[in-house]
Amino acid sequence: MASENSPRFYIFSQEEALSTFLPLLHPHLPQSNPLYNRLQAPQNLPSRHCLFAATFPPSPSPPPSSLQESHTLVFADRSRHAESQIWTFNPLISEHAAKGSVATEQQATIRSHLLALILFFKSTAIPDAPGWPFSPILKFGCIHDLLTQELRALALPRQAVLHDTQWNLWLAPTRASPFLVQKRALPDGFSVVRVPEDQLDIVLSTSSIPRQKETMLTLPNISILNATDRLAAWAYIGIDGTLATLYVLEEYRGLGLASFVAKELLTRLGRGDFGDVGFKGESGWCHSDVYDGNKGSEAVMRAIGGSVGGVSSYFWVDSELF
Helix, strand or coil: CCCCCCCCCEEECHHHHHHHHHHHHHHHCCCCHHHHHHHHCCCCCCHHHCEEEECCCCCCCCCCHHHHCCCCEEEECCCCCCCCCEEEECCHHHHHHHHCCCCHHHHHHHHHHHHHHHHHHHHCCCCCCCCCCCCCEEEEEEEEHHHHHHHHHHHHHHCCEEEEEEEEEEEEECCCCHHHCCCCCCCCCCEEECCCHHHHHHHHHHCCCCCCHHHHCCCCEEEEECCCCCEEEEEEECCCCEEEEEEECHHHCCCCHHHHHHHHHHHHHHCCCCHHHCCCCCCCEEEEEECCCCHHHHHHHHHCCCEEEEEEEEEEEEHHHC
């Protein structure tokens, strides 16, 4: 149980969270890109299904600098049972990215925040959300390794880790980047359009990560069709601004379609072409989780001007063991 002096999380309305969290996150781009975008995703409706919270209370004025240096922000939509549910950020992530480490007392602060967060989820009811009461499994998405290390320290002794995958977090700009200029045209007969809805089953069948059709229909995407208007390649931007589900069918590999479709998608995102589905691309960045040694994906990320900005994890914790 938490003591009186332990950190605690305070719930914000969606409006309060957007007006308070985004200005705090913006200086930390691109490291804060996952949460910065996830907060603004149009899928956060109705907002009563979601949790917006921080280690400081809502206030008409910005939090004091002492809180800004050590706060933790969180978004959660635990009604998304088959997908990642929780995104969180602490500004110490930026310090870690710049220096490669943080002080021991700063690590302890992060650990105390994460313990408070787990207890916060255990004690917070969201009866209006689909599927309430929720499973006790907390599914953290695209969480920076600085935070994951402290989650492991909390969860491993309790045997509460149910899933833990590590990825290189690639970061790429979506605006005014020379890397996004197409260097060659598509082969004759190929065309660029959004993914046709009647071919979405092809996209879902080739994904190694479970995807929900309803979610995919609402995400920014671009596809390349062959001369008979059948899918050859496609790419999506996920609800947290990630370059996801990039795929080229086997018979079309070796034609440069992967980098072409990725460049096209990021260019359109950066200039705001997906405003009709609620994605304005305001951060100016996209990120992608790539397994270390995945040469194909690494080559695509380099082709669009990306570089590794750290390690991210997808981490599931059994909160019943806390």
